[in-house]
Amino acid sequence: MKKITIVLLLLISGFSWSQVLVINELDADTPSIDTHEFIELKSETPNFSTDGYILVFFNGSSSGGDRSYFTYDLNGLTTDINGLLVVGSVNVTPFPQSLMAENVIQNGPDAVAIYQASIFDFPEETVATQTNLIDAMVYGTNDSDATGLLTKLGQTVQHNDNGTNANPKSIQRYVDDMDNVTFSAATPTPRRENDGSGITINAITISVVDAQVEEGDVFDITFTADTDVTSDLNFNISLDNDGFNTSDFVGATSLTIPSGLNTITTTITLIDDADDEGDEVLKIRFLDLVEPIIANNGAIEIRVVDNDFTVAAWGTPLEPTYGIVESTQPNGYYNSLDGLADVQLRQALQDIVADPSIVRAQTYADVIDILKEADENPENSNEVWLVYLEEGRAKLDIQTNSLSTGKWNREHTFPRSRGGFDSIEEDEIADGVDIYWTTKADSLRHGNSDAHALRAVDGPENSSRNNQFYGEYNGPTGTAGKFKGDVARGVFYMAVRYNGLEIVNGFPEGNVGEFGDLATLLEWHRNDPPDDFEMNRNNVIYNWQFNRNPFIDQPDMIEYIWGNMIGEAWTQVLSVDDNTELKVALYPNPTSGRVYISGLNANADVDVYSIDGKLLKQSQSVEDYIDLDVTSGMYLLKLTSNNQSVIKKIIVD
Template sequence: MNTSNRVILILFFYTSLFSQIPSGYYNDAENTSEQELKAALHNIIDNHQTYNYSSTTDILRESDVDPNDQRNVILIYSGESVDAEDDYPGVWNKEHVWPRSRGDFGSSPPEGSDVHNLRACNGSINSSRSNHNFDYCTTGCDNLNGGSSYNNASKIFEPRDEDKGDVARIIFYMDVRYDGSSGELDLEMTEGLLSQSSKAPRHAVRSTLLAWHDLDPVDDFERYRNDVIHDYQGNRNPFIDYPELAHHLWGDKQNQNWSSSLSVSLVREDEIFIPNPIKTEYLNLESDINFSKIELFNMQGKVIRQLSGYVNRIQMPTSSGIYFLNLKYDNKVILKKLIVSSI
């Protein structure tokens, strides 16, 4: 693709709030639940176009492009914007978000070269990530450039806040896409931490990934990336198109049929002003919207405040730190990050 056409596409997709989901793409998953839903989603995204591992570099230059500088790519775990041409052995290389050692699938297609599972990444940070379990790093953590951290002894890696949801949705995709059929691996999430030497096709920690999925909602970068990969591979990440699918498969909606017509719309975060950092006892939401429900989460995904009945004011926690606000009205949700200082 020539540079001028590439820039036009980038501008087009980044000014669109929602992904370009083909009409009828998810029809076979409509009004299904649990294992029937998972099987339907698998069949929808299965049998995609595959590429050899070396050719995926060019796809990543397009899918992970910096919308503010088309010469650069954005690196996962650090958020750095670097020259797209400075790939291995330069600044960035390719990160398998579901590590290839978790199933021992190497770089061969389809598992090893599935671009939905690949992200441009700082080479040094990629090495530190290794094949560690995704979970909160609370003690003995080494901090990395950009905000991610890890504990090599406990084999835990915590991405920076801006990448937590991205990582979760990639892992969800891999769990559904690779189910053991057609001679492929059966990849599954698990709760228990895995040793570094384990080659089992498993990845932890499922409950943490579900929490991260909610705390870091889908953004335009992911939507654009999903569209680009769909153009190449012919399949999509369902959890970017319809985030609530994760809760229908592994969360609190497992016994409910899924329908795209009931999907919750995510509103742009800049529609609500949050005066970070917050140093007052109460937060008054500066908006004309009357919210039907307000939930305040801590970093572990625990609800610590919950209000309903069309309110625009919520009491802040006494402990300083990072929190997430979930604002609901009509059939929409707004998610905001809060920084609370000592009151």
């Protein structure tokens, strides 16, 4: 060991260092989606503390203005036995000493610099400067020179990363025998000297067969070193991550690779408990490797599927149920609308759903948590229901980077580009239900995060829909289209909730705030009435935003504003006072035509209404059942007996 140290010191002493820390390697574009990007620093001496240093990344494009877009704090880090420190994503091998998210480092023409400073000295969009500058690299990927950055950072050369997906390259620093420093694009060498010198490291790789297991399963984790170890190698691992901990499994986490070998396997048994904790992710990490033994990979994730998920009492949109989920609207929520028509009705409705003294706006990041509850799959509480694909997907599969396949994200039923609203920086903070913005009808920007018009959606399908109008976009081929009424009511809600939005006929291009097609949306609304799934999400969102989508609670109101009842005075359809409500049940629901009535103490009169409140049929002195004799669809039955009455929704197949 003494000989190795002497050789290393002699090697370092031959270099001519003008600073204690330099940029040794940069990979800003591997592969094209930037999942393996990293930056490697090198210190004049090994095991060098980088306390007091920061990395600052600058945008050299014409729109970037040579200003900073990201700052990384190096406090608490040290270089390794070769004087190297790698900061990169979890996909980089060998594993970085410090992690940053994927796709952070811009491809160029840009720059990265080391400063001896605090991160507070470089708020976002700080112009590049040489003050307290330690080292800098201006780089690109076959771009024109960023002359502004070169001048501001005192550099004369813009380095080029000319790699491809098939042959990725990084920009690497070399020092020749004459102490001349040069840079070249070559195959990436994170945590290894670019010229192959230095102390040889032995990297251990974590391997598992399956990336997804279930409670009660047994699986192996294998650890394999690049080369045989020369003495027993003892190390510890952790599987803990968020709610997953040692109470969730049994198996050895203190391991030994025997001398002369390069591998060891541990067997993990997951405990099958009776609690619905939701799907979890365990994360395999090394705790105490000592250089030159290092991790080749780390933070290996395995999904643990909880088999104790719950099933709701109501159905999915594909198999809808009605009347199980009751509206949680406050008493008298819509009373101020009675007797109003047309413009006055719409304004009074806006006064309710946009009341600045009551209604709250949450952040766009909060919407993820809202949708996990509002769009929960009734058949599996650990999944969300995807609006266009009409199937469940694990809540854990929320999209977090540029890769959308197999992931879900947030779909604006009224597209942002059509409505003229977008995110601000504060929108990216999930601060919970009790922190909110005051909002009003003119607060159009809050349409970006209004959960009544946002749905959980398959990532690629969200891209396929893009900002098309409904009618142009009709959903994936082969699906049932049971989402159509839901999204229509979301769009109608937006037009009432925010000033500056309107629903029009046709497909208006270039008119921000206008959305089409009105005829299509009316048809979708009429053919796909609100079900229990939609009522439940209305209730959930009300708990966050303190407003409701009125067209779920009172679906026929759409006709009075946009449909065939324009100009007619509105009265809450078939409303009854709680103290005169008749307590009965109808079955089966859905029905093929005959409906049985239970709970009657005397004969009842039954009035059958369409969903928009039109009287279709009257039957008197009904005892046990009624034959509806109507076409397929949703209907309202008003039952009256002994001066008591009740309204029930019924679906006819």
